[in-house]
Amino acid sequence: MPTLPDDLRLLEAESIAILREVAAAFTRPVMLYSIGKDSGVLLHLARKAFHPSPIPFPLLHVDTGWKFREMIAFRDETVRRLGLRLLVHRNEDGVARGIDPIRSGSALHTRVMKTEALRQALDRHGFDAAIGGARRDEEKSRAKERVFSVRSAAHSWDPRDQRPEPWRLWNTRLAPGESVRVFPLSNWTEMDVWRYVAAERLPVVPLYFAAERPMVRRSGALIMVDDGRLPLNPGEVPEIMRVRFRTLGCYPLSGAIPSDAATVEDILAEMRASRTSERQGRLIDGDEPASMERKKREGYF
């Protein structure tokens, strides 16, 4: 059995205990799978938590239709390789209304295709617990999130009225209609995630590694021209650049960073020297002040 450094071993055990708690305490749990590195770690932890049983709940991917092609390929390959139960949900109403991240703007696109879509999927299947990979180190309002976070029947979050969580004694009791969001990676950092990916040799989407990619510059960010749907401005010519991504979302909203990091070890070395935060390439966080908090109040993960 490979030996993890002690701090990762304890983080792993804490997360595994949380996943088991979800399986034991709720009737219809689901795990959100967004294909990124955090989701990958979460999936691996779930396999460990219930071994030798299979993961006792399905995975859910809320697909906006604008994910990188490599992400979708990675998702389908992962599901096949591990024999997972995956549900894919898209807000067809949003598709019919022609919502997209470019013409509709990032705020509307995110609300309709991510937040509303998630709420639709949770309601449709009657899930009472949704597990997500959010970490407290990502963003200031996430830093105040509980591990077991109650949502009203309308999926709303009240940051001023959260249940106290002393010790590891989770209060999992819900009133009819209420549901809970669970964040087993709350106490992990970006660095912990990458160290764990390295230690456990977990596969990740190749977009995290540096490669030559066709890029354009948009409002200070490097955006990849992943398919023919990205309209080019007059005179704009995609430039081949050596870049990688620190976070992955909808491709027109995910900024890349110039990088030569081609392996997990390179990424760790690059992060040690980095002066910027993980989410600086995320266009949706900067929509408005306290943007994440407002999205979360409405039911965003």
Add this chain to the structure above:
Amino acid sequence: MTTPLNSILNSSVTSAAALVAEPAAGRGLLRFLTCGSVDDGKSTLIGRLLHDAGLVPDDQLEQARRDSRGRVETEGDIDVSLLVDGLEAEREQGITIDVAHRFFATGRRSFIVADTPGHEQYTRNMATAASTASLAVLLADARKGLLTQTRRHAIVCSLMGIRHVVLAVNKMDLAGGDEAVFSAIARDFQSFAEPLGFRSVTAIPLSARRGDNVVHPSGAMPWYAGPTLLAHLETAEVGDERTADGPLRFLVEWVNRPDPDFRGLSGTVLSGSLEPGDAVTVWPSGRPARIARVLTFEGDAARARTGDAVTVTLEDAVDAGRGDLLSHPGDAPEVADQFAAHLLWMAEDPLMPGRSYLLRAGSRWVPATVTTLRHALNVETLEHTAAQTLELNAVGLCNLSTAAPLAFDPYTANRDTGSFILVDRYTNRTVGAGMIQHPLRRAANLHPQELAVSAAERADLKRQRPAVLWFTGLSGAGKSTVANRVERLLHALGHHTMMLDGDNVRLGLNRDLGFTDADRVENVRRVGEVAKLMTDAGLIVLCAFIAPFRAEREAVRALLPEGAFLEVFVDTPLEECVRRDPKGLYAKARSGALKNFTGVDSPYEPPIAPELRLDTAAEDADALARRVVEELRRRGIAGA
């Protein structure tokens, strides 16, 4: 003051390289919290710590610089508190409401810091952060000295098991950097904290706003020769939160059954270690067993040690499940259904001794009641005071009784097996956090007596199905009137009944109880127990009690078998009850001669889904009584 082990060590953190460094070997992770009164500068201190140690990414720094406009004197300066206060309401009000967790690492150690609110209103959030921390940074404003809230937080930290405290005397710049000011506060704290049992107290004079002695040693206080705050945090010896060398405690979190041939117990080793072949005991049942295998995702393991999440199998088919605790035979936990514990109350609704709450300990849920509130703790003076209830953020020593025996350790021996939370059965809110002191009566000494004749046999002889009919409603609603007629009808049908009436019971069994909320809760609890005994005797029991709180009515329901409790809501509007006022009580209550009167100055919580609702405005008492009997027939309780 205890001198820190490594007294003077300059911080090694100056470059961005430390931003994501792995913790140095040996020191591991330190979980700490910052606490203290409002405006003592907790958020500023953490912001300063991260900022001066070069741990804030450029984009977040830029964001904070933009947000600082209008909040700082010099354009371009940063209000470092903005690096941590994240919620909109917090920024608007300039206060911290909820705990923020921050993660950082230096070349020496990695840290999880919980930035906690200072307002008394949010003490529960501060206590939550303290429950998993091993060190507390307690702030005091140099100009104000020790405030009530500083003392309150020190006491909560001590109760929560924190043994190492840094007294950060902040705003030294505003006190002229005066050594005498610092020494006086440090001395004050030392004498106050003497009984709190801290193993180390390190006082550091600093200015979070200016950065003196936070990361960089300050020239402004040449008389101070101790470490900076960061240097102290990097080197403080706090010991292990989980006890690797303690007795084995393995908590079963989930029963792992991939196929009928495999039954594994998935759980975490909370302390000690276990190996295949070990003889163990399953608690609270006390059944002996032997470990067969220790499974991990990577294969069978030779051993599981403190902190490991594994799955074990037992050699024989021993009954063990979620919530059970495994120990080695010689190192048993306490097993009891009554114990003494410190309770920190976390809800706006005060603690009601006698009310049934849900208690969670480990992964077990069990109904529990505070039987005695032995004393409340004055969190300014540590004095014990007599109390009837605990209000929000109050601490008390209580006796608790649980519906089933629990396996536990004293909190001082093990935070994981010695702690519990209380949850309101009705609102599902977490209302209390408890730290167990010791068992009151070992469950091993108490065995329910096996009775020779069962409740079912007694009922059979009477040719009826026992039940409790609970008539609830306001005073003057007509509860006793209708209940009396129902009993008359049942009697005529040949049923054996008993009527329990509020006034009658209070003249005898419950004559020691008054009308405070706490006494009302106890009143209903006792009546519920009596009614249950009477159903065991085979009777149909009619209870006419206001029973103003849903929680108590639900607790009585929970005492009885499914379908044996019928809530009958005698629904008469308050105006109508006041108009009738058969006993003249409303008149007395309105004149102030009668306190705590339901509907006047004490609340009534109407049933949400009663088995029967009787509208006294629509039908008279006889018609209503016939409707009740019809319902009993429909349910097979009363005969044809």
